[in-house]
Amino acid sequence: MRIPPRFSQGIVVSILGLATLVTLSILIFIIGFILEKGLPVVGLGFLFTLPQDMGRAGGIFPTVVASILLPLIAVCIAVPLGVGTAVYLTEYTRESAVTRIIRFGADCLAGIPSIIFGLFGFIFFVTILRMGWSLLSGGLTLALMILPTLIRTTEEAIKAVPNAYREVSYSLGATRLRTVWRVVLPNALPGIVTGVMLGVGRSVGETAAVIFTAGSSLRLPSSIFDSARTMSVHFYILAREGISTENAYGTAAVLILSVLAINAVAYGLMNRFIRRRS
Amino acid sequence: MRLSGEKWVQRALFAVSFSAIGGLLLIALFILKEGLPFIFNVGIENFLFAKKWEPQAGLFGILPMIVASLWVTAGAMIMGAPLGVAGAVFLVEFTPKSVMRVIKPTIELLAGIPSVVYGFIGVMVLAPLIRSHLGGPGLSVLAASLILGVMILPTVISISIDAITAVPNSYREGSFALGATRWQTVRMVVLKAARSGIVASIILGMGRAIGETMAVIMVAGNAVKIPHSSLDSVRTLTANIALEMGYATGLHRQALFATGVVLFVVIMILNSAASAMVKNRMGGRK
Numbered sequence: 001m002r003i004p005p006r007f008s009q010g011i012v013v014s015i016l017g018l019a020t021l022v023t024l025s026i027l028i029f030i031i032g033f034i035l036e037k038g039l040p041v042v043g044l045g046f047l048f049t050l051p052q053d054m055g056r057a058g059g060i061f062p063t064v065v066a067s068i069l070l071p072l073i074a075v076c077i078a079v080p081l082g083v084g085t086a087v088y089l090t091e092y093t094r095e096s097a098v099t100r101i102i103r104f105g106a107d108c109l110a111g112i113p114s115i116i117f118g119l120f121g122f123i124f125f126v127t128i129l130r131m132g133w134s135l136l137s138g139g140l141t142l143a144l145m146i147l148p149t150l151i152r153t154t155e156e157a158i159k160a161v162p163n164a165y166r167e168v169s170y171s172l173g174a175t176r177l178r179t180v181w182r183v184v185l186p187n188a189l190p191g192i193v194t195g196v197m198l199g200v201g202r203s204v205g206e207t208a209a210v211i212f213t214a215g216s217s218l219r220l221p222s223s224i225f226d227s228a229r230t231m232s233v234h235f236y237i238l239a240r241e242g243i244s245t246e247n248a249y250g251t252a253a254v255l256i257l258s259v260l261a262i263n264a265v266a267y268g269l270m271n272r273f274i275r276r277r278s
Numbered sequence: 279m280r281l282s283g284e285k286w287v288q289r290a291l292f293a294v295s296f297s298a299i300g301g302l303l304l305i306a307l308f309i310l311k312e313g314l315p316f317i318f319n320v321g322i323e324n325f326l327f328a329k330k331w332e333p334q335a336g337l338f339g340i341l342p343m344i345v346a347s348l349w350v351t352a353g354a355m356i357m358g359a360p361l362g363v364a365g366a367v368f369l370v371e372f373t374p375k376s377v378m379r380v381i382k383p384t385i386e387l388l389a390g391i392p393s394v395v396y397g398f399i400g401v402m403v404l405a406p407l408i409r410s411h412l413g414g415p416g417l418s419v420l421a422a423s424l425i426l427g428v429m430i431l432p433t434v435i436s437i438s439i440d441a442i443t444a445v446p447n448s449y450r451e452g453s454f455a456l457g458a459t460r461w462q463t464v465r466m467v468v469l470k471a472a473r474s475g476i477v478a479s480i481i482l483g484m485g486r487a488i489g490e491t492m493a494v495i496m497v498a499g500n501a502v503k504i505p506h507s508s509l510d511s512v513r514t515l516t517a518n519i520a521l522e523m524g525y526a527t528g529l530h531r532q533a534l535f536a537t538g539v540v541l542f543v544v545i546m547i548l549n550s551a552a553s554a555m556v557k558n559r560m561g562g563r564k
Contacts, residue, residue, distance in 0.1 A: 005458075005459045005461070005462055006459060008461065009459045009460060009461035009462075012461050013368070013372050013461065015364070016364045016365075016367055016368035016372060017368055017372070019360070019361050019364035019365055019368065020364065020365040020368045020369060020381075022361065023361055023362070023365045023385075023431050023435070024381070024384070024385075026428050026431075027385070027388040027391075027428070027431070027432075030391060030395065030396070030399050030428075031388075031391070033399065033403065034395060034398075034399070080294070081294055081297040081298075082297075084290075084291050084294035084295065084297075085291075085294055085295040085297060085298060087291055088288075088291035088292060088294065088295040089295060092288055092291055092292070093292075101299060102295050102296065102298065102299055104299070104553070105296075105298045105299025105300075105301075105302045105303075106298040106299070107549065107553055108302050108546065108549055108550075109298050109299075109301055109302045109305075111482065111485050111489075111545060111548070111549040111552075112302075112305065112489070112542070112545060113485075113486075113488070113489020113490070113491065113516065113541065113545060114489070114491065115489065115491040115516045115519055115520055115538075115541070116305065116309065116489070116538055116541060116542055116545070117305070118520070118523075119309060119519065119523070119534075119535060119538045120304070120305040120308055120309060122523070123308050123309075123312055123535070124304065124308050128308075144301045144305075147297060147298050147301065148298060151298060175284055176284060177283070177284055177287050201390045202390070204392075205390060205391070205392030205393070205394075205395075206392070207392065207393065207394050207491075207492045208393075208491040208492050208516075208520055211520075212520075212523055212524075232392050232394050235394055235395075235398070236394045236397075236492060236496075239394070239397075239398050239401065239496070240495070240496060248398065252394075252395055252398060255392060255394075255395065256391060256392070256395060259390045259391065259392060260387060260390065260391075262390075263386075263387050263390040264387060267383045267386060267387065271383070
């Protein structure tokens with residue numbers, strides 16, 4: 001007997017719907033679980049006091065500082081490189097073998113696992129360039145890691161700037177550089193900021209690449225040549241070495257909230273940008 | 279004066295644009311430089327195909343880790359790929375646009391949950407469940423597979439959604455005009471047209487699963503042995519590097535870099551396959 005097409009469609013749609021529901025509920029469960037257990041621990045005191053006894057007691061202040069400084073360093077290094085690459089690819093050249101190589105490089109870099117970045121950062125920045133475990137080594141490693149995202153989003157943003165803008169600028173006698181600087185980049189800014197925020201989000205949540213380059217010193221860093229421990233590294237150490245489950249939950253809650261907030265800003269900006277363009 | 283300034287800027291931008299590929303080459307160079315000599319010294323068969331990993335005794339066989347990585351990744355794919363693709367199909371084809379506009383960003387947002395958090399959930403929730411209901415140590419192939427399966431969902435869903443949305447509406451309309459139901463259209467027309475993009479999403483998810491480190495360290499148990507069942511504790515290639523990097527020196531450290539070489543090569547193969555898939559799709563569309 002043949003199953004009527006309408007009937008089989010009904011079955012399939014319910015299965016697919018169920019799969020989607022399962023996916024969403026798992027992901028929401030994870031966030032809910034961490035926040036439920038962690039938020040009671042979190043308060044201003046937790047955020048702004050120094051940890052005591054390896055993190056068994058006290059707050060997580062140094063790790064908050066490190067989680068702000070490290071992405072900041074990474075972004076400062078990656079933005080000129082990423083935006084420069086995107087400007088070159090879109091405004092200064094045509095599609096050719098060279099641009100294909102550049103894009104291939106960015107795509108491959110995007111797929112490299114963070115532990116490989118960690119290994120590289122450890123041997124290159126920490127050991128060979130003698131920067132030691134420091135915010136600088138970590139920042140440089142993370143800069144490489146977020147570079148592909150930055151290039152990709154900036155490129156999309158620049159492509160979305162209507163050509164008429166450029167033509168008007170040229171017709172007024174502006175040079176290419178002036179057009180890029182005064183017309184194209186300001187109009188592409190929301191897209192660029194999206195890329196930056198995604199990079200910051202990834203840096204804040206990153207562990208494997210950071211632990212081998214920035215180290216895990218719990219002291220408050222006083223310069224970029226100091227080792228520092230970010231929230232995610234701190235959380236990992238607390239959880240893995242069983243130092244304090246309570247503080248681990250608290251750190252995880254802060255970590256998740258910051259990453260989600262950063263990503264929400266990024267996607268919010270992107271959506272507004274797209275709506276304005278279309 | 280101004281003209282020469284323009285030229286200078288163009289040259290500077292040209293130089294800057296090689297930063298990504300330059301970074302990639304630097305990474306490849308230094309990982310290979312540290313790892314390859316070791317592989318040749320010890321011999322490929324004593325490294326890739328030997329079962330004993332005892333750095334103090336000079337034994338550096340990574341076969342258990344290779345098997346573990348493959349098993350854990352396969353498990354993650356069995357769970358994550360169907361669930362992810364099903365979710366993408368459902369969201370694009372069977373829900374109103376307004377719903378998708380809310381759910382897609384939500385899922386992409388979730389891609390940002392740090393991997394250590396996934397690992398922690400695995401330790402606190404999943405491992406005890408497995409231990410009490412299925413036996414074994416709890417921290418196991420199964421736990422790692424399930425956690426990785428969830429971790430790759432955002433990647434698979436988001437890229438599959440892009441592939442399915444990119445199928446021109448005229449394809450669907452043609453199929454409806456022939457009297458097909460929506461599901462028949464999806465099965466016979468849309469999925470065929472979006473196939474390469476969907477496969478690419480699965481390959482990229484696989485790359486993420488193989489390369490994932492922190493979550494796996496926390497939930498896989500890290501015992502160096504070839505697993506015999508899904509409930510056994512295992513150590514993956516990535517975990518092996520991260521666990522011992524902190525204190526390894528000399529030959530031991532080179533061995534870890536050599537493990538990195540294996541990982542790097544596997545990932546590059548997967549990435550090239552995924553980007554070839556995507557290019558195929560672009561080529562076919564013209």
